Amino acid sequence: MKTPYPGDPDEISDLTFERYRDYINPGAAALLKFGGLEYPDWQGDGCIVTDVAGNEFIDCVAGYGVFSLGHRHPEVIGAVKRQLDLITLKTHYFLSIELGKLGEELARISPGRLQYSFLCNSGTEAVEGALKAARIHTRRKKVISTLNGFHGKTFGSLSASGRDVYKKDFEPLLEGFSSVPFGDVSAIERTLDDQTAAVIVEVVQGEGGVNVAPKGYLAAVRGITRQAGALLIVDEVRTALGRTGRMFGCEHDGVEPDLLTMAKALGGGVMPVAAFMGTPEIWESLFGTNPYLHSTTFGGNPLACAAAVAAIETTEKLNLPKRSAELGQHMLERLKSLQATHPEQIRDVRGLGLLAGVEFTSDDAAKLAIAACARNGLLVAYSLNNPLVIRIEPPLIMDRELLDKAMDVFGQSVDEALSLVSGMAGAQA
Numbered sequence: 271m272k273t274p275y276p277g278d279p280d281e282i283s284d285l286t287f288e289r290y291r292d293y294i295n296p297g298a299a300a301l302l303k304f305g306g307l308e309y310p311d312w313q314g315d316g317c318i319v320t321d322v323a324g325n326e327f328i329d330c331v332a333g334y335g336v337f338s339l340g341h342r343h344p345e346v347i348g349a350v351k352r353q354l355d356l357i358t359l360k361t362h363y364f365l366s367i368e369l370g371k372l373g374e375e376l377a378r379i380s381p382g383r384l385q386y387s388f389l390c391n392s393g394t395e396a397v398e399g400a401l402k403a404a405r406i407h408t409r410r411k412k413v414i415s416t417l418n419g420f421h422g423k424t425f426g427s428l429s430a431s432g433r434d435v436y437k438k439d440f441e442p443l444l445e446g447f448s449s450v451p452f453g454d455v456s457a458i459e460r461t462l463d464d465q466t467a468a469v470i471v472e473v474v475q476g477e478g479g480v481n482v483a484p485k486g487y488l489a490a491v492r493g494i495t496r497q498a499g500a501l502l503i504v505d506e507v508r509t510a511l512g513r514t515g516r517m518f519g520c521e522h523d524g525v526e527p528d529l530l531t532m533a534k535a536l537g538g539g540v541m542p543v544a545a546f547m548g549t550p551e552i553w554e555s556l557f558g559t560n561p562y563l564h565s566t567t568f569g570g571n572p573l574a575c576a577a578a579v580a581a582i583e584t585t586e587k588l589n590l591p592k593r594s595a596e597l598g599q600h601m602l603e604r605l606k607s608l609q610a611t612h613p614e615q616i617r618d619v620r621g622l623g624l625l626a627g628v629e630f631t632s633d634d635a636a637k638l639a640i641a642a643c644a645r646n647g648l649l650v651a652y653s654l655n656n657p658l659v660i661r662i663e664p665p666l667i668m669d670r671e672l673l674d675k676a677m678d679v680f681g682q683s684v685d686e687a688l689s690l691v692s693g694m695a696g697a698q699a
């Protein structure tokens with residue numbers, strides 16, 4: 271049920287903008303305003319976000335994959351509310367019932383011999399933990415990642431991320447990291463040596479512009495790393511829990527990683543929760559001599575774990591991986607027919623499950639299309655490592671009717687943006 275904002279929307283909008291400008295991030299404030307969103311958001315309900323002026327938006331950003339279950343899913347909200355009345359954060363003194371339960375659930379649903387989990391609060395922390403685990407287990411230093419990959423913005427995960435603009439001002443980053451083109455098996459073969467601790471790779475490069483791993487790529491990387499005594503880290507921060515049409519994206523290739531990271535959807539859209547998982551041997555290397563060699567204050571707290579257990583249960587109960595595969599196919603078909611009407615301006619449409627990318631031939635067109643979508647009541651995303659690509663990642667609970675409506679609005683917004691771009695080109699000529 272929507273609750274009207276109890277005040278003047280214009281006043282709160284101006285005040286919030288000024289607070290961002292003065293206390294948070296002036297550039298981000300200006301950019302969000304330029305993006306076509308005049309008012310702050312106020313409420314989220316299922317697949318719809320409402321701003322303080324009562325404008326409704328179909329959410330096809332889903333918090334970059336956080337809201338796979340939509341906003342405020344009642345099962346997750348219920349679990350967190352129950353937990354709020356019991357114990358909230360970790361005492362660090364007792365064993366936690368909720369953490370134990372979540373560990374068992376994650377082992378049950380994850381592929382292969384992944385059994386142990388370390389719970390933390392964000393994707394980048396999960397990646398940091400996996401990188402540390404790979405180094406201690408192999409006693410090697412080198413890490414191979416992929417160009418345009420994205421693994422987070424703390425020093426370790428940033429070292430593995432594949433776009434210089436986010437890295438160069440913070441150098442020196444970690445030693446021993448190198449990047450190879452995504453999807454290129456022979457580049458990994460050429461780079462990997464007896465000092466390589468791990469290869470870290472996404473199933474779909476989300477921020478890289480929705481680059482889907484070619485069929486067989488992950489399986490080949492699995493084979494090469496195993497042979498060389500290096501570990502395979504699959505980063506599923508964005509793709510875990512059904513986003514690509516399988517519970518975990520690496521299942522498309524039948525791959526069993528040594529280390530697996532996840533975040534975003536794991537908190538059910540209610541709590542920030544992340545994890546990295548590993549095999550018993552890796553856990554022995556990481557924690558065998560000192561159970562606190564890697565630790566966190568907030569990670570794995572009861573509220574977060576209650577949310578994650580409910581998120582997993584709900585994902586399974588609603589059969590969301592299957593739904594994501596089916597609806598994703600439909601979404602891709604709709605986007606491909608849009609591409610057919612603008613073959614000069616839309617270079618490519620690609621995706622896996624409910625994660626799709628539309629690649630334009632100019633980043634002006636992409637930016638204007640995102641702004642037009644927002645004006646027309648649809649949220650779609652900019653890709654951090656590839657500004658030509660608009661990312662569309664709806665909640666997995668979205669029904670076909672609403673998805674069709676979103677596709678209609680997307681098509682209309684792209685038309686508007688492209689006629690603006692051709693008008694601008696005409697004026698310059």
Ligand SMILES: Cc1ncc(COP(=O)(O)O)c(C=O)c1O
Nearest residue numbers: 392393394420421422505507508
């Ligand atoms: C694949 C992947 N790994 C890691 C991260 C970093 O996650 P966080 O922003 O929670 O630190 C992201 C964030 O988008 C991601 O997409």
